[in-house]
Amino acid sequence: PFAPVTGLLAALDLLQISCNGKVLHICINRPAKRNALSDTLIQQLHTAFVNLPDGVAAAVISGAGEHFCAGLDLSELVERDIGSGVKHSRMWHAAFDLIQFGQVPVVAALHGAVVGGGLELASACHVRVADESTYFALPEGQRGIFVGGGGSVRIPRLMGVARMTDLMLTGRVYDAAEGVAAGLAQYLVPQGTSVDRAIALAQRIATNAPLSNYAVMHALPRIADQSMSDGLFTESLMAAVAESTPDAQDRLRAFLEKRAGKVVKS
Numbered sequence: 001p002f003a004p005v006t007g008l009l010a011a012l013d014l015l016q017i018s019c020n021g022k023v024l025h026i027c028i029n030r031p032a033k034r035n036a037l038s039d040t041l042i043q044q045l046h047t048a049f050v051n052l053p054d055g056v057a058a059a060v061i062s063g064a065g066e067h068f069c070a071g072l073d074l075s076e077l078v079e080r081d082i083g084s085g086v087k088h089s090r091m092w093h094a095a096f097d098l099i100q101f102g103q104v105p106v107v108a109a110l111h112g113a114v115v116g117g118g119l120e121l122a123s124a125c126h127v128r129v130a131d132e133s134t135y136f137a138l139p140e141g142q143r144g145i146f147v148g149g150g151g152s153v154r155i156p157r158l159m160g161v162a163r164m165t166d167l168m169l170t171g172r173v174y175d176a177a178e179g180v181a182a183g184l185a186q187y188l189v190p191q192g193t194s195v196d197r198a199i200a201l202a203q204r205i206a207t208n209a210p211l212s213n214y215a216v217m218h219a220l221p222r223i224a225d226q227s228m229s230d231g232l233f234t235e236s237l238m239a240a241v242a243e244s245t246p247d248a249q250d251r252l253r254a255f256l257e258k259r260a261g262k263v264v265k266s
């Protein structure tokens, strides 16, 4: 069972954070505003990911109420000058960078609206689980703004520039199945079950060697940005580091001595 965390993380009033062994569950808890991302909420996400409790090996992010997240809190957008606009966007980048390039893999449990900044947040996570109620959109064009939470960088890496351009120009809304087909989520599950599935995946992720998970989070996206030659070389370095850990040696020996599980087709 998940128990509420204590201390600093418990004081973050827009997040409901609980922990079960190695898995931390961060639920965005602003359902009356459809979990719209106010400055305070972005700062609280930042604080949570800077202060992950010891022993946590994977995290889940979900949203309370009918929707995962309605994106930027539009009530805070009014009358921001150019300078503070840059700083605002950079504040989002800092928080979401901590999610993508932090200490532990993060699974997003999606349902209802995953729109605008909500999709930017989801795209900073490492695995995305969508339930059947999920829908994806980028309504920035209708609001007269542009993505500012890393979406122009991360979302095309999931779905491609052409699909993102279509969403932004036409206001197209993808249902859950379309989102999964386009690469926005990796799992499609029955309505109301995305948190359960995300937790099960996080529990599984938490059993991997921590350095292997770290390599996936930190090396894979960087290698994807490198030339083939640089990527292959980076891969060799990362592989050598991972293989040389006692954890890897123990796990390899366990397999060879038939003490470790085989790969099982599910």
Ligand code: 1HE
Binding pocket: 032, 033, 034, 036, 037, 066, 067, 069, 070, 071, 072, 073, 074, 075, 089, 092, 113, 115, 116, 117, 118, 139, 140, 143, 145, 146, 147, 148, 149
């Ligand atoms: C909000 C927000 C919000 C809801 N900022 N207050 N995002 C958008 O353009 C999406 C805008 N929201 C919607 O289209 C809808 O609210 C939803 C489809 C997400 C949900 O619909 P529904 O019928 O369940 O809720 P609702 O009745 O529209 O909203 C309930 C309340 O939440 C209502 O406030 P109330 O005081 O009248 O009760 C809404 O005003 C409020 N609310 N969404 C502020 N987003 C770093 S750049 C990122 C750029 C973006 O994210 S642009 C996309 C912004």
